[in-house]
Amino acid sequence: MVEEPESCSISLPQKRYYRQRAHSNPIADHCFDYPAHPDEVNWQELYPNKTAEQQVEFADIGCGYGGFLVTLGEMFTERLAIGLEIRVKVSDYVIDRIKALRILHPGKYNNIACLRTNAMKYLPNYFYKAQLDKMFFLYPDPHFKRAKHKWRIINQALLSEYAYVLRKGGLVYTMTDVDDLHTWIVQHMDQHALYERLTKEEENADPVTPKLYQSSEEGAKVVRNKGAHFLAIFRRI
Structure with a gap:
């Protein structure tokens, strides 16, 4: 948790207190409290300044330690973004990080929040x-073994669910440092009737694209290790 000394000063949480295994089985029956219907979600509790007209428009699926989520909050100050994370300690870290950021920067970061849930x-x-309007799948677990490919966050059945919650013209951003997973993602999304891939020119013109490479902690690690990035952005049609 965020530590508050007697001076009432505040600091960002430290990751070493929130360590957890990098992988989680998304098929397992974790203990989650989840709403039966979107009407039951108390968004006001997550976004203290939310107006009645505002809805969450951006979803960072598997948001990790929240680096890219924070970037989204800084880029799109008038729009609401949610990070969804299945790992309990990691989601706790992001929640505490946002709380600390709001205290350290009054009036800012009220447009981002995190939920622990299973997006699959x-x-x-x-x-x-x-x-x-936007969904992000940044450095998802590659699940290398063929028997575990069914655990991958991109597959035909799930792409139909993503298309359901995406508006027409909405974008799906995918990035990985694993060539085989990138090929898998592109193949499955190309085969789905409700998505079309953006051209390189369209990708480069999107102001979000440069932030995808190292705003997240995983992306920054790939940059440090001089690894490869594989990007593909798709439009909901």
């Missing part, structure tokens, strides 16, 4: 049809 199972429980 419960996404339609949180979002209405065509609610989202």
Whole structure:
């Protein structure tokens, strides 16, 4: 948790207190409290300055330690973004990080929040049809073994769910440092009737694209290690 000394000063949480295994089985029956319908989600509790008209429009799926989520909050100050993370300690870190940022920077970061949930199972429980404008899948678990490919966050069945919560023209951003996973993602999304891949020119013109490379902690690690990045952005049609 964020430590508050007697002076009432505040500091950002430290990752070493929130360490957890890098991998989680998304098929397992974790203990989650989740709404039966999007009407039951108390967004006001997560976004203290939310107006009645505002809806969450951006979803960072598997947000990790929240680096890219924070960047989204800084780039799009008038729009709401949510990070979804399945690992309990990691989601705790992001929640505490946002709390600390709000205290350290009054009036800022009220447009981002984090929920611990399993996006592979419960996404339609949180979002209405065509609610989202952007979805991000940055450095997802590659699940290298063939027997575990069914655990990958991109597959035909899940792409239909993503299309349900995405509005027409909405974008799906994918990035990985694993060539085989990139090939898998592109193949499955190309085969789906409701997505078309952006051209390189369209990708480069998107102001979000440069932030995808190292705003997240995983992306920054790839940059430090001089690894490769594989980017693909798709439009909901």
